[in-house]
Amino acid sequence: MGHQARKRFGQNFLHDPNVIRNIVKSIRPKVGDRIVEIGPGMGAITEELLDATEGELDVVELDRDLIPGLKVKFFNHKGFRIHESDALKFDFATLKQAPEEQLRIVGNLPYNISTPLIFHLLSYSGLVKDMHFMLQKEVVQRLAAGPGDNNYGRLSIMAQYYCQVQHMFDVGPGAFKPAPKVDSAIVRMVPHQDLPYPVKDHKTFERIVRESFAMRRKTLRNNLKKTISSEELEKLGIDPALRPERLGLPEYTRIADYIYERADNG
Structure with missing residues (x-):
């Protein structure tokens, strides 16, 4: 052949x-x-x-x-x-x-x-x-x-x-x-048969992950400044001075759920 x-x-x-x-x-x-x-x-x-x-x-x-x-x-x-x-x-x-x-x-x-x-x-x-x-x-x-x-x-x-x-x-x-x-x-x-960290809204999750890594060398505070404040990140137990590669899947789903719920309640 x-x-x-x-x-x-x-x-x-x-x-x-x-x-x-x-x-x-x-x-x-x-x-x-x-x-x-x-x-x-x-x-x-x-x-x-x-x-x-x-x-x-x-x-x-x-x-x-x-x-x-x-x-x-x-x-x-x-x-x-x-x-x-x-x-x-x-x-x-x-x-x-x-x-x-x-x-x-x-x-x-x-x-x-x-x-x-x-x-x-x-x-x-x-x-x-x-x-x-x-x-x-x-x-x-x-x-x-x-x-x-x-x-x-x-x-x-x-x-x-x-x-x-x-x-x-x-x-x-x-x-x-x-x-x-x-x-x-x-x-x-x-x-996974059952997602370990299911999100409330998948589009929000995708957007947060994409924005977080838009500029790898910048901190979460900089990359997500149009979406979430440093104070809000701190309330979620996340250091806004961290670079995006320091956060695991649970933290990203937590940010996404918070933003989705905030928009829903707003």
Whole structure:
């Protein structure tokens, strides 16, 4: 199955059998799982997933030139379904076939769309059992980082609001064709069955987190001055002189709930 990787799709095809084996081992696919693969490429991981699930798999692929090859390669798997679509716009809820069914989403995600795609997938967290992705190592570090870490920021908070995040293992450039200029890593994201810090209004929460990290080097007092006063932050038990990366998820949800309730009562 020959195919020239396309820069505009951010394609880097995985070819190292050891890495593929380790990824599938991390996913632990089994018969009966509703697995969805984003960007199957030339089917390196796809083949292993189909073997483990006895031929049941949905894949979402944007590059129409890859689709004929995938159809030929996996023609003998009747449960292999290709959805020609942009994963950023795809409605993953359409893949759920039974009320109790949960999706297991996997993929070697293009670096150029990984962050917006993760935000899109987080909106389906209630339908998802787990997600395993190959991403740029730096993105995985940001997803998994905790307060005080240099990689900690908006992406960390929003991902950890919805999911437990685990940096599984790193993958060097040599595992891909063409080899990217950066290291990659595998991340596991497991949506919380019950949100540990549910907010009263999600849009307010998103806005507060975005504003807090608008300028990382500035303090909360500066970044949030149009939204909340230093005195109000202190009443919430939060030091306004702290930089945004010093606060954890509980503090951000506390600020968001306070602002939402204040607007509601005002």
